Amino acid sequence: MSLYLSYGKLLIDQLDLAITQKYEEAERFRRTEHLAACKLQKWWKKILLKLKDRKRTRASTMVLGFMRKVVSTKKVELIENHKKTMKLRKQYGKHVTPLQALWRGYYSRKTIMDFYKRKALLEAVVKKNEETRSHLHKMHNLQLRMERWRRHSYMANARKSIHFLISTRAREGIPENVIEKTAEEAAALKRKKRHTVEPLVIVQPLPSPRRYKNYVPPDDIECFGPFRRKESVIEQKNRPLEPTLRVSTSYNITERERKKDKQESWIKCIQKPMKFATASSKCTNYDRTLWGHTEYNPRDFCNKTIRYESQCKNKLPFISQVPVIPLFDRLGKSYAERSKLIK
Template identity: 25%
Template structure:
């Protein structure tokens, strides 16, 4: 026991020294060990966190890949189904169009458009066209002939007027005229006209008849007197001769002008009068007493002043006693040439189509 106590007392001193030394060493290396521990902990925690984040990312990618694949396959099935349906509809429509085309063509060729009737119609139309063209050519030739005739008559009248005006240039027995020069082999045409023409007289200059020949020079009357145009009045006025001819021009009204403008209204009034005379009684029809709606009389058959006919006193009034004439005024305008040809054909030939 004493030995044990001695050993313990000896070791206690050594133990204190050892503890003090170890504590001193620990204090000297505490900061370095703390830094090392922080580094180890940070590396471990970082590695663990990164691993966890990597694991979460892998799980998220797996979930997203699975879901996107499922949705893609679903949409693909829907799109393929729609495309197949569209292709089938297009195919069915194309087949229906083909069937309808053949059927409509067959029906039209058999019932609507007859080929042989159409052929006969075109042949008849060609014949009609040839007839119309021939008649139009004849009409054009006739117009050309009439135009040439009018030009020739106008030229002849002008030459006759010139011959009558220059009648004093006629050759005599003593003196040859300018149109019968001895240097000519034959006399001029005007020489023969001068022999036939009658000289103009200078009497009754203001006398004008309907047969006055209008040329570039002064006109000539039946008595052979020269008629000069009136002197032009200063301002926008026409000569008196032209105004007189326009005033005495006969009226040639067309079918549209000669028809009364109010003929339709007059016929309507006559028809209303006939209907009124054929009525059995003038008492308005009253409905049964059991009806729910109240009978409303017409405006022009009943008023607070008594039974009055329409258009005499309280509505639009027309006092015919104040009219100057019984006949309505008719508008008179210049005739339209196309209405004068109403009912006339443009060609004489005709072809009957069977």
């Protein structure tokens, strides 16, 4: 019994092996047929593409030939029309020339040759031209004189302002001011009679340079620029500050810059990003767009918000002066204590 069972198992194994071999052979045949079919399809697609290219080239050549024919016929028509128009112009010109000559003769006899009738008018025109020319000459001379006067006044004011400038650097060869009075001259003026009225400003002629040619200042006296004494230099150094607001900028520069930034903010999209609370503890920045909401403007952009300003906002506000300049904020001082800062 066991012999028959073993023999049956052997037959079953042989049958399974034969079946697997058949399947493998069938799979191999299927693969070869698939590859052959792919090659045939590729070849057929190439053939179809070549046929389409041939048809396309034939169609394009036909269209180009037709367009060349149309263009050539159009050019021929234009040339023929131009020839016709030129022929008509010559024909009409022969008829129009006598009429033009007749009209020119009539017009010249009527207006140009009528000199005596227009003689009074021509004399009046000449007189008016002379008056206008003289007036323009006077105005030109007046403008030149005004320009010279402005230049002279500007130079005079510049000389005055430059003369009183403070110099903290020692100048070689100018130990004292030759224009101001010396101590002896000032004392002599005080000893004079009181009823004599002295002018406010005494302008004395400059002495000759020979007076100071061989002059050498003593060693104990330092040279302090254009000032006469050391005390005057110290007085100028310790003079209280006088901050000025004379700047070369406009009085409303801040308002104009703010308005310009406001107009360009919608282009640059300079917006503060909104933060939305998510499931996590941290808040992430929201990637906003032009049509999104912002913290400053929660509404969408529309016709009323893009570059919209009323007429009252366009008017320039009146600003009397620039805001106070915080000059001593870094030192913790004020303008009242400015004399203590300079030592």
